[in-house]
Amino acid sequence: SYVLTQPPSMSVAPGKTATITCGGHNFESKSVHWYQQKAGQAPVLVIYYDSARQTGIPQRFSGSNSGDTATLTISRVEAGDEADYYCQVWDTSGDQRGLFGGGTKLTVL
């Protein structure tokens, strides 16, 4: 079955760039979406269709998709960016279903 692979955690200093990856297969045929979930809150859509920024999301957030890896990049990281980040695709290879990566916990040092 289709699986999305994310690093469980990463840390970055304020002002630096965080790069969160999402590994899959045949990504060029799929669109990848990204969600931010802060502690105790519901997830929020950050990036859709690989690189489109959701309304209200700072320009510091960007996305890309190439080959078997999708990437969420957060430039000039701030303390408020500390959260869990999830990638997601809609899988139509068999029965249609939603798939999430395991999530990456971003810690701002």
Added chain:
Amino acid sequence: QVQLVESGGGVVQPGRSLRLSCAASGFGFSAYDMHWVRQPPGKGLEWVAGIWYDGSNQNYKDSVKGRFIISRDASRSTLSLQMNNPRPDDTAVYFCVRGIRVRGIIYFDLWGLGTLVSVSS
């Protein structure tokens, strides 16, 4: 105000039943696909089920097929999840989610705050 509000969570014994509801407001409910996504305690997000905007199609996560039923009531702008024969591994916060579907690609642009379901004897 555009929002989704879940209700119906609680403690349920394995093998019994529980019905979750989600009240939508502030947008045209009948124009959107709707989904349930859950999050077990301390774990990641899991898509559970989805229903097309007009109720014509439903999809389910393999582990809930035959046990859970997703439905919607356009007249009340309400989404439901009937949980039959729940198991301990169904314990999670259940989020009601609005789906955007374009050319077969689906993402989730509006989330409720969630309702906690605990399956325990």
